[in-house]
Amino acid sequence: MHELLRQQLLIDLGESSVIEALPKSINLKRKPNRLPKSTHLLSGEDMDARLRSIRRYITPRELAALLHWHPETVYRRIKSGMPAHRDVDAHGCGRRLKIYPPEIADWLRSCQEALERLNQLP
Known part of the structure; x- marks a missing residue:
């Protein structure tokens, strides 16, 4: 039953690419239209790919998560x-x-490149 509700929620919200990337153990019952607070940690390249794969506007709280x-x-x-x-x-x-x-x-990448240039100054 829970899996059926989860699938219907994914269809209703249109967020399948974001939510399917999250671990299955995360409970989405409390705030179905928000990302959970504890997503697994990713390296810089993985986070870049994840941010680029989300093709909808999100709230500042979702970005913080x-x-x-x-x-x-x-x-x-x-x-x-x-x-x-x-x-x-x-x-x-x-x-x-x-x-x-x-x-x-893009903004995070430009900030990282600017920091690398600053670190190369004598």
Whole structure:
């Protein structure tokens, strides 16, 4: 029964590529539309590939779960230049942030390259 509900949830949310990459032991019952807090750790290249494989906008909390960061760290990084978009309503007001993971992969790579260049300076 649980597996049938899980499959229906994957179909409803359209997140099969993200959720199927997670360990089977993770309980998705509490927040079915969010990524779990404890995803397994990946190397830099694996994380880059995972971020590039997600083809939908995610919330800052979902990004924090993916990167194993505190949610406040994500908001601080957005203030310092990490790419994010405002979800604007019909009145032109928008408070919710949405993040496109492939943009984050590019941003993380550019930050890493900048640090490597700084370390090469005499």
